[in-house]
Amino acid sequence: MTTINESRPAQGLRADDRRDEQVHESTKPLGGIAGWVDDRVGAAKGVSFLLKKVFPDHWSFMLGEIAMYSMIVCLLTGAFLTFWFVPSQTLVPYDGSYIPLQGVMVSDAYRSTLDISFDIRGGLLIRQIHHWGALIFIVAVFAHMARVFFTGAFRKPREINWVFGTILSMLACIEGFAGYSLPDDLLSGTGIRAMNGFVQSIPVVGSYVSYFIFGGAFPGEAIVPRLYSVHILLIPAILIGLFTAHILLVFVHKHTQYPGPGRTNTNVVGYPLMPVYIAKAGGFFFMVFGVITLISALFTINPIWAYGPYDPSPVTAGSQPDWYMGFADGALRLLPGWFEFVSWGDFTWSMNIFPGSILLLPIMWGVIGAYPFVESWVTGDKREHHLLDRPRNAPTRTAIGVAGITMYCVLFFAAGNDLIAIKLHLSINDITMALRTLFFIGPPIAFWITKRICLSLQRADREKVLHGRETGTIWRYPDGRFEEIHAPLTPNERWPLVQHEVPEPLQIIAEKDENGVDSPIARKERLRAKLSHFYFVDRVAPVTPAELEAAHHAHDEPHAALPAGEHEALESTGAGAERESIKADKRLD
Amino acid sequence: MNDNETTAPGESGALVSATPGGVVAQSQADAVDRFENPGLPPHVHRLADDDESAAKRAERQVATMFGLSMLGALVFLVAYFVVPDESTFYFPGIGIASTQNVVLGVSLGISILMIGLGAVHWAKTLMPDTEVVEERHLQASSPEDRAKAVASVSKGGEAAQLPRRPLIKYTLGGALGLFALPLGLQVAGSLGPTDVEELKTTIWDPSYNDGKPIRLMRDPEMTPIKLEDVTNGSVFHVMPETLQKFIDEGKHVLEAKAKAAVILIRLDPELIKVQKARDWGVDGTVAYSKICTHVGCAVGLYEQQTHHLLCPCHQSTFDLTEDCTVIFGPAKRPLPQLKIQVDDAGYLVAPQGFDQPVGPSFWERLR
Incomplete structure (x- = not known):
């Protein structure tokens, strides 16, 4: 497993690095319970294989861990909640200890949720841990997804895992929606009411689907029990299954790593599961659980007693879904009403609702899930990638990601257009119009800015490699000039800035076949070449050893002729030799 | 896909590596002129690696965190029995808690957090921090393994006589294709x-009241409304008197309310610009469906100054002076108006119900 290949420096181990043989040096005979189990299942080999797995360290790898742990927290507290929650919409008089609602006819679901909050000791805490855990779960899922996207971790061989993750993130949102709808309070009931409107907007079958889902007319008494089985059985089963596959594939592929000295595309450098990652990852579970618990102890979430039971007639201002459904709600607020029309045959097409609600989710997650395949087709890159990209080194991808996030954020903020209007004393109409415009012009602007920033950062990297890092030491010379001393990078500092490849655009050949006719393949390939051009036309190559050599040369021989306008030329005028010797002294430490 | 195909060089005359279909990538001319990976950086010892007293200190810190965790758990166990249910206190910065x-x-x-902090601190200070290198291998199986897998599949298929007995193959395919349909039909059809x-329809239809006009009732008190109760600018949330039957039976109350909710507003008749809207009201008192024509939220926010009705869900705005047409937002259709009159006893009644379906649009709405 941890083999050494002396011929390649990157894989060489240091004298004090542990080799896997050392792990086994003090093997004790397997006895006791472990021996008993191994006699029956023969797990020792697999266990020792697992315990030796190496994981690289990086803070951004912990985003997925947060998602995993908060999901486990939700599973645990969710199991607790099922002991008290009653998934029924039968109306009962409330007789619990929350005085303002005593005697009010409420559904059993709402009554039992109030009981969990007021009459079951510690119940409110468990409920709040469950809700906060779910919110943090989905935040972490999206943050993890962004990390994977921007570092290119979805590339071969991990495309399947990206698709799994895409499905997981969509299921997480649906699971959350199903969950917060269960208490049958006024806010969540309003959400269900809107959901009914979404479903009714489906062309041809909408009204039937609505009657199927609600077991008849809205709201009926079927939706809470049905959402309950969806929330505690159906989706969790798929979530856990896909999540297990997701994690298994991480073990199969071995974790990706950021570029750095000694890290290559053919190794993984880090710490073994036993003992370091058991302690770090296991400990991190407790940290995530602990922090969620502290938040739940101190900050109220979803105070359903303040909203009251669901009733289709009253309404609260500022009705909004949980954050992860905000983008869909925002899409509905931005779609103009005139999109609805009546076709021949008097059929009503609710195109002011259908695209923003029913279509939006599969489209958004479909585009996300398809991205790795599109990129690999455009780039023609069929190699395995285990070293992550620094986002700046993939400017087009990073810009596409930021454009997508911008689009998402426009929709997300649109879901709060009423609150923005109230808090900032603005006209809601202006805000909505502005957001409608931003939905279209925001992403291209974000794309352009991001790409420029990435390219500039790459140029800054080049600058740093060629001329060293700024030391913050300012020197004043006898002739009055000031100059900041630059310290050259060590090979270890330099490597992350120069290790990446810069692909060039694919070029078209053979547009026509031998008879001079456009071949159908060529048409598809022209598109591919265009996209490839779009991806790679602007590029900054990493510094090569020759360039570095030339730059050093320029520093050392200040009077040598240099291309006009070059930074070095400006820097190296005047009493060069003297200054260079000072610089050289400074470099020594 | 044939990755080994070679094709003519591209325009630039640089070396090209061919990819299928005639697009080529220019090879990187500077591929050779690259920096070498410098290898793993030297290992830097931590304080606790060399200094036994630092290691001892780390040990004490970890033990303290685990100790705090135990303390937290004990506090919980005691507090569970000691702290009364109704007790509240003022928490600075947060409020009454x-x-x-x-x-x-x-x-x-x-108690939970300290276990985590202790374990991570232990890992970072005392557990080995020398990096371990694990080799990767190509994800794909070796050609031999692939061939073996193909062989065992085709061998198994032959052993089962699948290729020789197409009748079995096709009927099995048909059976597997069909067996899920009954299950799917059952669940979808019976939902x-x-x-x-x-x-x-709504329960404003006179057929729910033996053909007689239906009184407008306050929601939720279910008391009838006299015209003179409705002062200029006031807003009433209204249900039909036919709802009482549902309330008494305790069945389908919400389903009935979900379509029957009405908002009753009085404004200066001169302000109402549409003749029909004036005719269907009484002295500027008009009743409209409260169910938004967008996705069905209750249109409950009335702006007295502008005479706009606003839906709090998606901000569709309806102009009361224009027969509740949409002046902004994602809704398309006006709120349906409920024709009202005053009966002999002076109460407001609806003689004919809505003239169109209320609430969100659906496919066969106009059919």
């Missing part, structure tokens, strides 16, 4: 009734 929730939550949180025509 339930003592029980805060004490139980904080003690449990500390709910399909009397979607219901969507077009």
Whole structure:
């Protein structure tokens, strides 16, 4: 497993690095319970294989861990909640200890949720841990997804895992929606009411689907029990299954790593599961659980007693879904009403609702899930990638990601257009119009800015490699000039800035076949070449050893002729030799 | 895909590596002129690696965290029995908080968090921090393994006589294709009734009241409303008197309310610009469906100055002076108006119900 290949420096181990043989040096005979189990299942080999797995360290790898742990927290507290929650919409008089609602006819679901909050000791805490855990779960899922996207971790061989993750993130949102709808309070009931409107907007079958889902007319008494089985059985089963596959594939592929000295595309450098990652990852579970618990102890979430039971007639201002459904709600607020029309045959097409609600989710997650395949087709890159990209080194991808996030954020903020209007004393109409415009012009602007920033950062990297890092030491010379001393990078500092490849655009050949006719393949390939051009036309190559050599040369021989306008030329005028010797002294430490 | 195909060089004359279909990538001319990976950086010892007293200190810190965790758990166990259910206190910066929730939550949180902090601190200070290198291998199986897998599949298929007995192959395919249909039909077909025509009716229809006009009742008190009760600018949330039957039976109350909710507003008759809207009201008192024509939220926000009705869900705005047409937002259709009159006893009644389906649009709405 941890083999050494002396011929390649990157894989060489240091004298004090542990080799896997050392792990086994003090093997004790397997006895006791472990021996008993191994006699029956023969797990020792697999266990020792697992315990030796190496994981690289990086803070951004912990985003997925947060998602995993908060999901486990939700599973645990969710199991607790099922002991008290009653998934029924039968109306009962409330007789619990929350005085303002005593005697009010409420559904059993709402009554039992109030009981969990007021009459079951510690119940409110468990409920709040469950809700906060779910919110943090989905935040972490999206943050993890962004990390994977921007570092290119979805590339071969991990495309399947990206698709799994895409499905997981969509299921997480649906699971959350199903969950917060269960208490049958006024806010969540309003959400269900809107959901009914979404479903009714489906062309041809909408009204039937609505009657199927609600077991008849809205709201009926079927939706809470049905959402309950969806929330505690159906989706969790798929979530856990896909999540297990997701994690298994991480073990199969071995974790990706950021570029750095000694890290290559053919190794993984880090710490073994036993003992370091058991302690770090296991400990991190407790940290995530602990922090969620502290938040739940101190900050109220979803105070359903303040909203009251669901009733289709009253309404609260500022009705909004949980954050992860905000983008869909925002899409509905931005779609103009005139999109609805009546076709021949008097059929009503609710195109002011259908695209923003029913279509939006599969489209958004479909585009996300398809991205790795599109990129690999455009780039023609069929190699395995285990070293992550620094986002700046993939400017087009990073810009596409930021454009997508911008689009998402426009929709997300649109879901709060009423609150923005109230808090900032603005006209809601202006805000909505502005957001409608931003939905279209925001992403291209974000794309352009991001790409420029990435390219500039790459140029800054080049600058740093060629001329060293700024030391913050300012020197004043006898002739009055000031100059900041630059310290050259060590090979270890330099490597992350120069290790990446810069692909060039694919070029078209053979547009026509031998008879001079456009071949159908060529048409598809022209598109591919265009996209490839779009991806790679602007590029900054990493510094090569020759360039570095030339730059050093320029520093050392200040009077040598240099291309006009070059930074070095400006820097190296005047009493060069003297200054260079000072610089050289400074470099020594 | 044939990755080995070679093709002519591209325009630039640089070396090209061919990819299928005639697009080529220019090879990187500077591929050779690259920096070498410098190899793993030297290992830097931590304080606790060399200094036994630092290691001891780290040990004490870890043990303290685990100790705090135990303390938190004990506090929880005691507080569970000691802290009364109704007790509240003022928490600076947060407000009135339930003592029980805060004490139980904080003690449990500390007991859990400290295990994590202790374990991570232990790993970072005392566990080995020399990096381990694990080799990767190409993800694909070796050609031999692939061939073996193909062989065992085709061998198994032959052993089962699949290629030789097409009748079995096709009937099995048909059976597997069909068997899920009954299950799918059962669940989809039995989920709910399909009397979607219901969507077009409300209990404002006089047929729910033996053909007699239906009184407008205050929601939720269910008391009738006299015209003189409705002062200029006031807003009433209204239900039909036919709802009482549902309330008494305790059945389908919400389903009936979900379509029947009405908002009653009085404004200066001169302000109403549409003749029909004036005719269907009484002295500027007009009644409109409260169910938004967008996705069905209750249109409950009335702006007295502008005479706009605003839906709090997606901000569709309806102009009361223009027969509740949409002046902004994602809704398309005006709120349907309910024709009202005053009966002999002076109460407001609706003689004919809505003239169109209320609430969100659906496919067969106009059919």
